[in-house]
Amino acid sequence: MAEETNGLGLHGTGNSGIMGLSFPAEAAISDTTGRTVVENLFSAFNDTSRRFFAFKLGRDQTSSSFTIGELDPTFANATDDMTYNSVFASGGALYDYWKLPLQSLTVNGTSFGLSKSRIDGAPAPIAVLDTGTTLVLGPSQDVARFWASVGDARKTDRGWEVLCNRAVVVGMVLGEGAAQKEYTVDPADISWKEGSVDDVWCLGGVQSNDGVYSADWLLGDTFLRNVYVTHHAANDTQPPKIGLRGLTDPSAALAAFIADRGADSGSPAQVRSQADHTNSLTGGDICGIATASGFVAGAVILVLVFTLTGYRRKY
Structure with a gap:
């Protein structure tokens, strides 16, 4: 506190x-x-099943919710309404933040691949659910490709901006295995009107940040306003877990966005689905390269030693 x-x-x-x-x-x-x-x-709570807290971030000062040990029936009537995934932690490391694998994004229904995770042992890029971050933050090369896929966007001194009437439906595919699921982000959270300076260009709800060390992505308020989230403590039989329920209907959200912002007259952009993995090295990759390089260097030195020794003996 x-x-x-x-x-x-x-x-x-x-x-x-x-x-x-x-x-x-x-x-x-x-x-x-x-x-x-x-x-x-x-x-x-003696009942370990009640050791959780839940929240829903509202779009105004009165529509948010925070509960401990019980669900808010406005957003979920039972725990079965949620989709659960275990919190991610690197092998052998302590749990630090509420993290989940972020498998991919979608842009207007088309899959958008992400760069390889920098986190050791991660099955996919790792995202922290963070109410203390206003926007969604991710690796600069992925974010630049994302805005190229959205279209009508530009990079400025204050970050990525997009035309305020650019209508795009984005999804975040979170979780693993059978619990992997797409969660829709309202177009109003991608073209962030609160960050507009002239009602023409709005601040993008997704921004670049290569200084995130606890994960690859931070999913801040522009994502969290679209879901109901529960955070569960570990118990004797299971690790800590996160429950998610999507609350944004893509068709309804898009219609409301167009009614508020006006028709999007821009041409559709081509989604650049394929991630560039050329510059994405994890700690494990670097160690592997260093080990391999050391082995090769050692072999070269041995060859030189034997060659020079043979040279001296011959002459």
């Missing part, structure tokens, strides 16, 4: 503080000081 903040504008929004609900490994509270907020909240 933060007791003091600076430069966050909390006073102007009527908020009085920040509550962090990530795993203990990332908490500012040391193990010797006490338990984290989320550990204390969960400890109130």
Whole structure:
């Protein structure tokens, strides 16, 4: 729990503080000081199935929801309404943030591949669900290709901008195996009107950031407004998990967007589906290259030694 903040504008929004609900490994509270907020909240429930918190981010000051130990029936009536995936953690590492594999995106129904993950042991690019981030942030080469696929976008000093009436339906394919599912993002979250400077160019809801070290992508508010999310503690039989339920209907969202912004007169862009993997090296890749290079260098040195030795013996 933060007791003091600076430069966050909390006073102007009527908020009085920040509550962090990530795993203990990332908490500012040391193990010797006490338990984290989320550990204390969960400890109130003897029934381990109730050790979860859930939220829905609203589009205004009154439509958000946050509950502990129970679902908000406005968004889900039972746990069976959710799709669950285990939280990702690198092999042997502690859980730190609420992470899921992000398999791909879709742009107007066409699959959009992503660059290889930089996280060791990751089956796919890894995304953190982060209410503290306003936009969706990802690797610059993927984001540049994404906006080329959307069309009518430009890179400026403040980031990627897109024409405010550019109508595009984007999906995020999250999870693994049978629990892998696509979650639709409202077009209004891709062409972010709140970030408009002239009602012609809007700030893009997806931006570049190559400085994300805990994962490959951060899925901030422009994604999270489209889903209902539950976060479950580990128990004796299963690891921590995340439940998701998509709340955005693509057809209805697109119709509402066009009614608000006007018709999109631009030509459809060609979706650049194939990711460029040429510059995507994980830590494991680098170690492998270093090991192989060391082996080759060692072999070359041995050959030189034997060659020089033979040369001296001959003469």
